[in-house]
Amino acid sequence: MTGQLYKGYLRQLSTGSTPDLPLLVYRISDNQDIVIGRDPNCQIVLDQNQYTIVSRRHLAIRPPFSEENDLPQWEICDLDSANGTYLNGQLLQGCQNLVSGDRIELGQNGPQFIFEDQSNYGESSSSASSPKSNVRSAISKPTKPSSTSRRPKSDLVTLTQLFPIFSTGRDLTQKAFLIPGILTVFFVVLMFAAVGEPIVFNLLIAAYLAGAALFFVYQLCGKPKPWWVLLSCAIATALILISPLLPVFITVFREILPGNLPNQGEQISFGSLLIQMFFGAGLMEELLKALPVLGAFVLGKLLRFPWRQRVGIWEPLDGILLGAASAVGFTLVETLGQYVPEIMNNVTLQSGEGQGQLLGLQLLIPRVLGSVAGHMAYSGYLGYFIGLSVLKPRQGWLILLIGYISASALHALWNTTGYISGLLLAIVGVLSYAFLAAAILKARALSPTRSQNFATRFFGD
Template sequence: MYDRLTSIAFLKEISADQQGFDRAEIVATLGDRIITLGRDPSCDIAININLYGAVSRRHAEIRPIANKSFQGWEICDLDSANGTLINDRRLYGCYPLNNGDRIQLTKDGPQFIFELESSPDTRVGEDYSRRPQSQITSITLTKLLPIFSTGNDLWQKAYLLPGMTTVGFVVMMFAFLGQPQLFNLTISVYISLAAYYFVYQLCGKNKPWWVILGAAIFTAIILRSPILNLFLWFFYKVLPGNAPTGQVSFVSVLISMFFGAGMMEELLKALPVFLLWFMGLRLGKKWRSRIGISEPLDGILIGAASAVGFTLTETLGLYVPSIVQSVANQTASPEIAQLTGLQLLIPRVLGSVAGHMAYSGYFGYFIGLSVMKPSLRWQILTIGYLSSALLHALWNTSALVNFWLLAIVGGVSYAFLVAAILKAHSFSSKA
């Protein structure tokens, strides 16, 4: 590969000059020591957190390749939350660097060029993305049967589990044709899992599946327990949560929805988050991070999981049976009634990513933030609780006005959730 005596390696950071041309400024001369890139100030190349918050604290390393003789360098991703790209391709593990390789930390993060030369020029004048493709010199059994040679990559990089899960649910839906309740349960669980998986991938933090499932089941049980009656009494009798009657205005409906839907339901869905936070206080540091609530990403994940349990219970236990019964009474046609129920089920469950999951995940962000900043805990929790309740109330009230306003509120709610996830990455222990 490279001769240690004649080759000099540089890492250049790419930026645009005033005329819009790419400029590359040397940020490191590579030798026989490891160079660390990340937003932690202790890194050799410290990334500006205000410009690139999605970059992990210790994002990647450039290491000398140490064989019998020093031959070159490789870049290794340090299990970063948002990934490292080499020539626009996601890096998994390590990659031996070649002259002109373009390195990017996260999809929209800072870019660098690896160069081997003795007197580097600071202007980028070469298209480094055009690299020669490797040639196949022989046909082996592993090339003909790649499934037997991909190993762990098949699980870790190919999204095999989501694909197999989809196949399983498809088979179940075929099996439950003609059984509306089981069919509706199957399709609603699948859509909920898909929506949650989307949020889970955005968060980029591992959480045990049984903790996530437990949060969803816990909330579903609460909705079937006497605890719900206590919530209903307080928010509908003590507080003005009852829907107004007679001639109503947008503001009067918004107020009732704020107390009766927003505050009540967001507090109810936050119960498993608070419970895990309380349990984490009595666990060691390792288990607190794994099971409990130690940062905003934990709160988002558990809050969104709780919302899944709430959405499924509310949709399958209340809304779908009600509309099926109503349509059946009006049309005397069970088939039309079941079809109408399915038409309601799909948007309610699918929309949870911009609905219940968005509100609960957003409140969960503040719960996790309050754990990291206990001196301001009550102020943080109050802001998170009221803002998530307001988003929830706006969604419910907008449905009474028109669907365009409903779409806007849903988009804003989703934007709030994603913004919370991105901000949580900037001070996450995972990042």
């Protein structure tokens, strides 16, 4: 019987600092990812005491199939390792197809492997040859060397084990969140200094919480976007809110269109309230927050490489990130410029200054932190459609219209349920976050740079 037999092998050439250990040949799968590293859950596990240069999950070998001839072509991907992966002496960036004879090195002077493709296409499976000696399947983890094999002494303590700070290198910033840690300490010190100054203190805690919420969305998206681009988008939205453009929006959506918001305590039906919120809050505020995002799209078209990719919108992930950043600027101005001062002034007149400051802080925290299921969710969701319209330009206007209406509807539903029930408000908040999360997952799947997406590699989708 004839058929196609796919056979790929990794032949270990050296073991880095312990060249006298027995070398192995690993059979790799043609239908599942093979991860190499020091993590016990990897398919090919390298001893953590022998191979300190190797990351816990260092690289993956994946077997994608060609659409033209349905033949397997294995692919190697670096999993954001600390010391890098070298393919034929060149530092591997992202993923690359493997060719039989390629030399793979895990870090400089680390363990080396040779990739061998011994597939037989259209021949009898019984005639396919394979390495005869010391072959182990990478699907089931290789066993440890026998007790007679020479092992490094486990009781030796190295300098880097006593002082890990000397060996972590890029892991501190890439895997240990060093920058967020530094910013947290910075904000804590500033908040200590601002004790007794409620306005400054509220500004600091609001900025920190908003930044943390945006960082959460950024990690979910997994696409690097310069921090100054995101900050610029947030600042642009904040400036729009204090510019003469805001009264124009209010006139159009709340006076010309049926979006006049009800007064506090006014009795109104659910349907009427939903319509008013749809025009006066949803359509108005989502369009306002989308202006900086659309501006970034236009600016990206005018710039040259690589600035156009850094600034502009070329896929849904770009739109989500910029939309979420725009929501940060909106939330901070709305919370610190309207809601918190109002409640502080009202309560201060009735119960004193101290009580007013306390209630202002109590309102500030949930409003800013909840923006992940609020303004960030709506704006990020609309940003997904802005990016999708770039990928699908023939239906761009229809895509934008659907995104604008659906994001505005979510926004209106949140505002409306807030007048009725706290339980309904929580349900709508969860629904809004689910819409944003679903958009992020779909955006990662559609991303042209999916192989370089750090969230895709981390979550394994």
